[in-house]
Amino acid sequence: MAYCGVLDNLMELNGKPVDLSRLEEGIIIAGDEQLDADELITDEEKRQVFNENAIRTKAELLDEIDRRIKLINKEGKDNARHSPEFYHRYKRLIEQFRTEVEKRTFPNKLEDWWEYLYDIHSTGIVLKMSHTSSFDIYKDDTVAVLTDTVFTLLRVKTKLLTVEQFAQAYGVTATTVRQWIRRGKIRTAIKQGSEWRIPELAEIMERGYTSGHYARKEFLTDMPSEYAFFNDYDYVDIRQNEKHKELYDLCFSKKFDSTKIPREEWDKYYKEIQLDQKEREKFELYLISSPFVESSEE
DSSP: OOGGGTTTTOOEETTEEEEOTTGGGTEEEETTEEEEGGGGOOHHHHHHHHHHHSOOSHHHHHHHHHHHHHHHHHHHHHOOSSOHHHHHHHHHHHHHHHHHHHHSOOOSSOOTTEEEEEEEETTEEEEEEEEEEEEEEOTTSOEEEEEEEEEEEEEEEOOEEEHHHHHHHHTSOHHHHHHHHHTTSOTTOEEETTEEEEETTOOOOOSSOOOEEEEEOSOOTTOOGGGGGGGGOSEEEEEEOSSOTTEEEEEEEOOOOTTTSOGGGGGGGEEEEEEEHHHHHHHHHHHHHOTTEEEOOO
């Protein structure tokens, strides 16, 4: 199927019979004409596809949460990646979220192009109401969505553990946990004064270095002077150099509209530097420690 099935029943166009044999290539043949399928999808068809897939009522939201709980139960049995205790805490968080949703009053049904979304992180669950301003359907059944308005409706936070509590849960020493934080293996750790607190669902990165992505939320007044330029950018990606494992490549980037900026000018929105392991750990520890920098989770 291509284009989410929207064009599958197209039989005639401008009085000419339609040949859909090349639809997966993005091409429709009408008589002796070869047409771009992208241009034939109407706004009404896009709206229908959106509405069929969006969560627009409280009942649909609760059904989706129930589906997630069943999935967690299955993963807990089939997936050896996490401990049974992890899945127990994960399920408890989702059930708490469901209870909070059930308590709330929602509109009977959201208007067109509005939907409910919820994000699950190690720090908790956030329920949002989002409005879509642009919705395009592509030949491989993928869609491109652009949102212009997002409201946060509900937050359910995970329990924060001390370093000692987290160490006990994983059967390691507190020193090991602090080393994990320093080396960037627990990126959702939170600095409270001089102490660390760790969300109970925090992920420990796998052996070796896992690439990291951080977003700056506010101007950083305490940024180490050698990295002060980060305030000119919005994001930083950190990757281990493929050829020289002792080095790390950092790419800083800022938001820009690629549809309005010529490609030859894109470079000025990026900056790349390279650090050794000691400097990378120092910089990444600062990012993890800052309440104004957010780490994205794999």
